[in-house]
Amino acid sequence: MYAIIEVGYLIATLSFLGGLKFMSSPKTAKTGNLIAAMGMVLAVVLTFISAVTATVPYVNLIIMFLAIAIGTLMGKRLSDRVEMTGMPQLVSLFNATGGGCAMLLGLMEANQMDPATTILGNQILLIAGLVTGAIALTGSIIAERKLAGKVKDRRSKTVIFSARILLVLMVLLPGIYFFDFIPISFTAFMYVLATLAMVYGVLFVLPIGGADMPVVISLLNSITGIATAFAGFVYGNKVMIAGGIFVGAAGILLTLLMCKAMNRSLLKVLAGTFKKSKNGAVEEEQEIKEISISETALSLSFAQKVAIVPGYGLAVAQAQHVCGQLQQLLEKRNCEVDYIIHPVAGRMPGHMNVLLAEANVDYSHLKEMDEGNENMAQYDTVLVIGANDVVNPAAENNPDSPVYGMPIIRTHESKQVIVMKRSMGKGYAGVQNDLFGLDNCSILFGDAKVSLQEIVNQLKLI
Amino acid sequence: MDFINQHIQEIYFVIFCVFIGIEVISNVPAILHTPLMSGANAISGVILVGAIIVMLRVPADDYLNLTLGGIAVFLGTLNISGGFFVTGRMLKMFSPKK
Numbered sequence: 001m002y003a004i005i006e007v008g009y010l011i012a013t014l015s016f017l018g019g020l021k022f023m024s025s026p027k028t029a030k031t032g033n034l035i036a037a038m039g040m041v042l043a044v045v046l047t048f049i050s051a052v053t054a055t056v057p058y059v060n061l062i063i064m065f066l067a068i069a070i071g072t073l074m075g076k077r078l079s080d081r082v083e084m085t086g087m088p089q090l091v092s093l094f095n096a097t098g099g100g101c102a103m104l105l106g107l108m109e110a111n112q113m114d115p116a117t118t119i120l121g122n123q124i125l126l127i128a129g130l131v132t133g134a135i136a137l138t139g140s141i142i143a144e145r146k147l148a149g150k151v152k153d154r155r156s157k158t159v160i161f162s163a164r165i166l167l168v169l170m171v172l173l174p175g176i177y178f179f180d181f182i183p184i185s186f187t188a189f190m191y192v193l194a195t196l197a198m199v200y201g202v203l204f205v206l207p208i209g210g211a212d213m214p215v216v217i218s219l220l221n222s223i224t225g226i227a228t229a230f231a232g233f234v235y236g237n238k239v240m241i242a243g244g245i246f247v248g249a250a251g252i253l254l255t256l257l258m259c260k261a262m263n264r265s266l267l268k269v270l271a272g273t274f275k276k277s278k279n280g281a282v283e284e285e286q287e288i289k290e291i292s293i294s295e296t297a298l299s300l301s302f303a304q305k306v307a308i309v310p311g312y313g314l315a316v317a318q319a320q321h322v323c324g325q326l327q328q329l330l331e332k333r334n335c336e337v338d339y340i341i342h343p344v345a346g347r348m349p350g351h352m353n354v355l356l357a358e359a360n361v362d363y364s365h366l367k368e369m370d371e372g373n374e375n376m377a378q379y380d381t382v383l384v385i386g387a388n389d390v391v392n393p394a395a396e397n398n399p400d401s402p403v404y405g406m407p408i409i410r411t412h413e414s415k416q417v418i419v420m421k422r423s424m425g426k427g428y429a430g431v432q433n434d435l436f437g438l439d440n441c442s443i444l445f446g447d448a449k450v451s452l453q454e455i456v457n458q459l460k461l462i
Numbered sequence: 463m464d465f466i467n468q469h470i471q472e473i474y475f476v477i478f479c480v481f482i483g484i485e486v487i488s489n490v491p492a493i494l495h496t497p498l499m500s501g502a503n504a505i506s507g508v509i510l511v512g513a514i515i516v517m518l519r520v521p522a523d524d525y526l527n528l529t530l531g532g533i534a535v536f537l538g539t540l541n542i543s544g545g546f547f548v549t550g551r552m553l554k555m556f557s558p559k560k
Contacts, residue, residue: 016505017486023498024489030553033501037546040508044542047511048518057522063532064517071539079548087552091500094544097537098506101513104534108516108527121465221503228509233472235512241472242479243508249483250502254495343492350495357555366493 008046013242015039020246026363043239084358085315088348092144092217095224099136102227103194106130109234110190120178122234123186127174129230130190131197136224138201143216146205147347154206160271163203170196208270211312214258215269217348222251254349261343263395263406286432288424291442293451296418297458303380305336307372309409310352311345313386313422319449323385324359326456333459338365338379340372340409342390369409379414385448386420394434402431417441420448497552504545510538 015035022032052061075094082090106129115123145151170193176182177189184192208216225247232240259266300306308327314320327337339361345352353366376382384391387409394401395408411417412435419436421443435441444451466473490498517531 016508017482019501019505020483020486020490020498023494023501024486024491026491026494026553026556029494029497030550030557033497033546033549033553036501036505037550040505040542040546043508043511044514047514051515051518053518056518059522060517060520060528060531063528064514064535067532067536068539071536072543075540075543075545076547079544079551082548084552087496087500087548090544090548091496091503094500094503094541094548095506097544098503098509098541101507101509101534101538101541104530104537105509105512105516108520108530108534111524111527111530112516112519119464119468121469218499221499221506225502225506228506229476231509231512233469233476235515236469236472237511237515238472238475240508240511241475243505245476245479246483246487247502247506249480250487250498253484253487254499341492348496349499350492350497353493354496354552354555357552363493363556368492 002050005046005050008042009237009239012039012043012046012239015042016239016243016246020250084355085318086148087354088213088217088346088351089144089147091348092140092147092220095217095221096137096140096144098224099133099140099220099227102129102133102224102231103137103197104133105231106133107190107194110187113186115186123178124174125230125234127190127193129227129234130194131170132223132227132230134194134197135201135204136220136227138198139205139216139223140201140220142202142205143213143220146208146210147213151206153209155209156207159203159206163200163207166196166200166203170200204270211344212262212269214344214346214348214351215255215262215266218251218254218258219266220251222248222255225249225251258344258349261407263403286437288436289442291418291444293444293446293454294458296444296451297455297462299381299416299418300330300335300383300455301333301459301462303330303335305338305379306330307338307340307367307376307379307382307411307414309340309342309372309382309384309387309391309411310356311342311385311387311390312347313388314448315346315352315355315386317386317448319385319452320355320359322449322452322456324356324361326452326459327361327365329456329459338367338372340367340369340382342369342387342409343407345387345390369407373410373413376410376413377415380416382411382414382417384411384417384419385452388421388433389431391417391419391435392431392433393438394431398434411435412438412440415440418444420444420446420451422447494556497549497556500545500552501549504542504549507538507541507545510535510542513538 019032019036022028229244395403395406513534520527
């Protein structure tokens with residue numbers, strides 16, 4: 001019996017790995033998700049079979065099955081209802097539930113265990129699982145609230161300072177406790193730590209700016225994974241360890257990728273600070289050219305190859321569907337349309353791709369930044385919609401600029417750039433965009449969705 | 463030291479998992495990063511396994527732990543079910559349309 005269960009766990013672990021492996025291509029990703037989900041069901045069923053004995057009271061079973069039933073139904077409902085623009089919020093929310101589960105697990109263990117017979121290593125693991133879980137819980141909830149626009153950034157010194165103090169406390173307190181300097185029971189100590197960690201989770205996410213959310217979500221995701229791995233270690237359960245570590249690795253990889261795409265270090269993102277422009281970089285007067293909707297439609301109608309560079313503004317304006325319509329219209333006129341997507345476009349890694357996929361854009365048209373840059377000179381017209389800093393040439397040729405060094409989409413190398421903007425306002429980094437002053441660049445002012453719709457209407461007539 | 467003796471297998475296992483995980487995940491293209499993240503998120507719901515183990519151990523009259531356990535199992539399940547369903551929904555949009 002024991003052997004069968006171990007083999008079952010092995011299969012479940014492999015299914016997670018296989019599922020992630022299948023994610024490397026859009027063609028197989030759906031199968032991968034299914035495999036991982038089946039592995040998960042297998043792991044849960046096996047755990048139940050192996051842990052259930054005749055002495056388990058009925059009450060426990062009833063509560064457990066009720067909780068599983070409600071959880072499954074609620075998960076299905078939430079995921080059926082979510083808008084694709086709201087995806088980052090939902091992922092944060094689910095991340096919070098995972099963290100919450102890890103935290104409660106730590107508390108229950110603390111309530112039940114006898115510190116005299118539990119070895120120090122396991123106590124430390126319990127603490128680590130509890131603290132990481134609690135941070136992921138409240139951090140993800142704040143991230144969700146921020147993404148929903150309900151909580152504003154609080155970048156005050158007090159917040160950042162108290163967060164640091166809490167972090168130091170959480171590292172030091174367990175050490176002091178194990179040398180018997182704190183005269184409370186292990187259980188009480190765990191509750192204190194859980195509270196501190198929950199407060200820290202809130203303070204940790206509060207100062208981080210809205211556009212840095214891709215970094216935060218990835219990081220919190222990875223923290224939940226690590227919490228799971230800690231818990232797995234306590235139970236010596238390899239499925240939990242493997243699952244937790246894979247998630248931790250995925251989260252860390254994406255976090256670093258996002259930081260690199262913004263050319264900011266993780267620490268700077270977390271502190272919510274920006275590089276200041278050196279010796280107050282002189283802002284030159286820019287002469288910008290405005291373009292009208294009909295002129296835009298006209299130049300699109302002559303183009304053979306068009307690239308669209310979507311940014312977060314596109315998602316805010318909910319313009320992805322109109323954008324899809326424009327693409328279909330242009331393709332009917334034998335014009336090739338590609339989307340060039342910067343890694344940090346959207347509110348979580350890869351978010352823009354999901355939004356465009358929802359608008360029925362085939363994934364073969366979605367180009368990554370490097371591929372788009374290589375072929376930039378071939379594009380007759382590039383439409384920049386709701387993006388700013390990621391197309392600023394200053395990042396490449398002005399060492400004084402705060403965005404210098406950030407990888408950008410080199411739209412200025414194409415034949416013509418049309419930037420759709422609401423106003424002359426600056427981007428997230430708060431710097432002047434050198435692109436706007438270039439000869440091949442014109443600006444179309446107005447709401448992205450309204451302008452796109454007008455362009456589509458006019459193109460139909462041409 | 464007891465700890466190392468008890469857990470040496472797991473320590474090896476963790477190290478291998480880190481390397482395999484990074485290797486596999488770095489092959490995922492940028493267009494699938496959101497589904498990757500929500501799928502990974504669902505996998506971290508495997509913490510439910512721990513919640514079930516503890517839940518089945520709690521005495522029937524220990525109301526505090528029964529409540530905590532019930533919530534833990536609920537949260538873990540929500541993480542798993544929501545995570546996989548929403549990933550499936552996103553990936554359906556990426557499949558070629560006929």
